[in-house]
Structure formats: structure tokens, C-alpha cells
Amino acid sequence: MNAEIKGWCPGALRPMAAHDGLVVRVRTPMSRLSSQQAKTIADLSTQYGNGLLDLSARGNLQMRGVSEDNHPLLIDALRELGLIDASIDIEARRNIVLPPFWQEGDTTEQIARELIKELSKQDGPAISGKFGFAIDCGPVPLIRTISADIRIEQSEAGLICRADGSDQGRLVTKENAAKAAIELAHWFIATGGVVKNRGRMAAHIKDHALPAHYLESPAQEASAPAPKPGQTKEGFLVGATFGQVTAETFASLAELAPIRITPWRMLMLEGCSTEPVLNEETGLITKGDDPRLQLVACTGAPACLQAHGDTRKLALSLCHDLPQGSILHISGCSKGCAQPKQPADFTLIAQDKNRYALIRNGTVFDAPAAENLTKDELTTTPQTHLVRA
Ligand code: SF4
Structure with a gap:
């Protein structure tokens, strides 16, 4: 289950190659996009990428599926939006995370x-x-x-x-x-x-x-928990299932307000004081008790070439069976891209198309409590397996 580990984070000027093309990470200054910038990003994602946008764990936006040929054109367009640094070195070190409020x-x-x-x-x-x-x-x-x-x-x-x-x-x-x-x-x-x-x-x-x-x-001993989707005094927080939105969805949010990108895989609609009416298919989450908030899953198979099995479909089929407040992380391989360091109540690692290893209260690097669990076993008797340690 070995996977290739890269020692650097992608940027826009130095993108990372993935199965579906280049991943172009835009480090939005102050983690904020005006409505116009956000709409243009949505258009660029469709024009030069595959129309999918990821929200990174540090509050950045990733455009996926960009070809080598399109990359310079995309950079020119992003530069016009004021989102490109003067050099690769500056981009690499301008790594700042802040709450959206x-x-x-x-x-x-x-x-x-x-x-x-x-x-x-x-x-x-x-x-x-x-x-x-x-x-x-x-x-x-x-x-x-x-x-x-x-x-x-x-x-x-x-x-x-x-x-x-x-x-x-x-x-x-x-x-x-x-x-x-x-x-x-x-x-x-x-x-x-x-x-x-x-x-x-x-x-x-x-x-x-x-x-x-x-x-x-x-330092203060106390710290506050991450907020949940819903109304805040600074704007409305909208969660994105698995931290991904389509360009179309992103453009429709940009119609409502300027967008702040949070480090919790949520977007804040700046100044928005009412709950946005959103189509179920967008995968956007507006309620703090939505069970999809308990899920973490990487791209998985078939989209990621290193994946041994499916991740997101299985996660969605299990979310209603999870103990309240628990986190389920499903990883397509042992690299654990979606949550490499933070332990989850349950971590499933695909071993092949149909079998998963289960780790309780740990990360992908901990010893499994069970191996070779089939999808069928997991979905028909989740209460046997997804029990807190
Ligand atoms: S953890 Fe998931 S996204 Fe990362 S390499 Fe493995 S299968 Fe691919």
C-alpha cells in the first residue's frame, strides 16, 4: 500500500501533477475573493481545467485538471485578477492562514x-x-x-x-x-x-x-472549536462535501456575495444574512447537523491512479450510520492525503476494489483493528464495525 509522498505543496506558479492534470493552488490574499474574482475563477476552471475546485485545509483554492499547455494561459488570467505572486519563491513562502471573520x-x-x-x-x-x-x-x-x-x-x-x-x-x-x-x-x-x-x-x-x-x-490554554455551517454575524458559512465544489456552484455562490475561503473546507458568503437557497445536487451543506460533515475522503478510485478502491461513494453510503459526532476518514491508499495527521474515530483504507482496513481512533499510519472488510460487510452491518474504541 505504499504511495509516493511529495515534499512540497503545489502553488499556481509551481503546480503539482495529478492523475487528472495539473493541480493549480491559488493562495488568495486574505483568503477572500470579490464576487467578480470568484466568477472569473469559476470560468477559468471550466475553460482551462476540469471544472472542479478543491478547498484546501489551509484556506486555499485548487483548480484541477489543468493541462501543461493551458497552464501559462491560466497564470496570465489569474495575474490579471491580482492573484499571482512575483516569483515562485514568494508564492511558496506567502503561506498564511486566518479565520474568515x-x-x-x-x-x-x-x-x-x-x-x-x-x-x-x-x-x-x-x-x-x-x-x-x-x-x-x-x-x-x-x-x-x-x-x-x-x-x-x-x-x-x-x-x-x-x-x-x-x-x-x-x-x-x-x-x-x-x-x-x-x-x-x-x-x-x-x-x-x-x-x-x-x-x-x-x-x-x-x-x-x-x-x-x-x-x-x-499562550492561552483555551481554544475555540471550528464553527459549523450556518449564520454568523460576518456572513453565512456553507460547507462543501469532501471540500469540493463545481465551477458552476462556485459561480452561483459568487452571485450572492464576495467569498471568503476558510480553513475548514467551508466558504463564507461575506455579509450574507440569510440562508442561501441551494440545490441538493451542489453537495453544499448549510446545517450544522448534516451527517456529511462527519466525512473526510480523498478522491479515491477511479480518479486517483494510486487509489486501490472507491472512497467518496462508500463514505456517503455510511454517513447516516455513524455514531453522533464521530469522524469517518476513507482513504484510497495509505498516503492519507485528505487527513494525514489528525486522528479520526474511524479510518478506512482501501486494500483493493472491495476490501478495506479499519483503524479506530487513529490515522492511516496506525495499526488496523481489522483488515479485509468488504464493502458489503461495512454497509450492511456498520454498527458492528463503526463502533468507537
Ligand atoms: S490518499 Fe487518496 S488521493 Fe492521496 S494518493 Fe492515495 S488514493 Fe490518491
Whole structure:
């Protein structure tokens, strides 16, 4: 069940080859698209790609199925929308995740814009494309579970900039927070954090002591859970089943409002104060108790060439049988692309077209509790298998 693991994240200028063509990841500044930008992206996805858009786990948008020939044309069109960086290096390091609830002029917006400016300088820190920054300045941290290496968040004593993996940070102000984050990124590089274009902060600080001034104030212990689809005061949150929407659906959402891309595989319709009327076939989720929110599944067979079996169809057929609040992750192979690190209550890994290994309360890398479970066994007696450990 071995799979090929690539050590970098795709961007727009450096896309990744997949079974269905190039994956072009657009790092939307501030995770926001105006209605016009979003409509144009939908058109471009149909014109140059296969009309499918993925929402990434860090709040980016991926266009799929782009051919090598179409890639330069797509980049030109995205550049006209203001969504392309000046170089591959800048694109790779401008990896910023933020909750979608920021308002113009607030602390999150101010720091994020400053950080974008710093990371866009030609001499910005040479971190890898997986290394990222989380700007999470609400009263309680909201994106702690989202992958990032340097976090700016509120502590009891005020705003701090901290290394991921450390429970202490440096006290900063909204004026100097971005610079402190850049300084910490340079420390990471100077102390050997980047090896062969890889390296993450939490692993690095296990054997490299942080500078003392990044250990001056404790981080908050509390953090808030991810929100659910529904109304918020900043807009309406709409979930996307398996984090994917069609270009047509994306265009219809863009008609309603500007779109903010969240790190929870949801889209926020900015300023929208009523529940949008959506066709069931769009796969969009507007209710917080929808059982499809309990599902995580990669593309699987037949679309992914590395997949040993189907993922999404099986997941949909099991979602009504899951214990309340549990998460089911189905992976087409042992790579676990859809959720490599975070444990799920149940993880099924396709072993072949009809058989699955089951891991309880773990990830694809943990030992299975059962193997060779057939689709039939899983769907006819789910209560025997999908029982919490
Ligand atoms: S985890 Fe899924 S998407 Fe990733 S390589 Fe395996 S089958 Fe393909």
C-alpha cells in the first residue's frame, strides 16, 4: 500500500501533477475573493481545467485538471485578477492562514497585510512551501488545529507571536507582530530548520532552544472549536462535501456575495444574512447537523491512479450510520492525503476494489483493528464495525 509522498505543496506558479492534470493552488490574499474574482475563477476552471475546485485545509483554492499547455494561459488570467505572486519563491513562502471573520482595519487584517508585504520582499525568508503562518487574533484562538509554524494570537497578557509547538510566545503589538514573525522564521533557517527544502517548527524546537524573548508570555490554554455551517454575524458559512465544489456552484455562490475561503473546507458568503437557497445536487451543506460533515475522503478510485478502491461513494453510503459526532476518514491508499495527521474515530483504507482496513481512533499510519472488510460487510452491518474504541 505504499504511495509516493511529495515534499512540497503545489502553488499556481509551481503546480503539482495529478492523475487528472495539473493541480493549480491559488493562495488568495486574505483568503477572500470579490464576487467578480470568484466568477472569473469559476470560468477559468471550466475553460482551462476540469471544472472542479478543491478547498484546501489551509484556506486555499485548487483548480484541477489543468493541462501543461493551458497552464501559462491560466497564470496570465489569474495575474490579471491580482492573484499571482512575483516569483515562485514568494508564492511558496506567502503561506498564511486566518479565520474568515476579520473586518477591515482590525488587528488580524492589519497584521496579515503587513506579513504579506514582508513575505513578498525579494529577500524574504527562504522557508519551504509547507511552512506557514497563522494569524488568529480573536479573543480565543480559533485555528489552533490548522497546520502552521508561526502563530500570532491573543494571550492573557496581550498579542503574542509564538513558535508552533511552544506554549510560550513573544509579546508583540499589531504594529510589530509581522516583523517578529519574520524574525522567528529567520531564526528557524539560521538554526538549520530547513533541510532539503523541508522542515517544520514544532519538530525543530524539540532540539533547538528558542531565543529567550520568544518565551516571555504563556499562550492561552483555551481554544475555540471550528464553527459549523450556518449564520454568523460576518456572513453565512456553507460547507462543501469532501471540500469540493463545481465551477458552476462556485459561480452561483459568487452571485450572492464576495467569498471568503476558510480553513475548514467551508466558504463564507461575506455579509450574507440569510440562508442561501441551494440545490441538493451542489453537495453544499448549510446545517450544522448534516451527517456529511462527519466525512473526510480523498478522491479515491477511479480518479486517483494510486487509489486501490472507491472512497467518496462508500463514505456517503455510511454517513447516516455513524455514531453522533464521530469522524469517518476513507482513504484510497495509505498516503492519507485528505487527513494525514489528525486522528479520526474511524479510518478506512482501501486494500483493493472491495476490501478495506479499519483503524479506530487513529490515522492511516496506525495499526488496523481489522483488515479485509468488504464493502458489503461495512454497509450492511456498520454498527458492528463503526463502533468507537
Ligand atoms: S490518499 Fe487518496 S488521493 Fe492521496 S494518493 Fe492515495 S488514493 Fe490518491
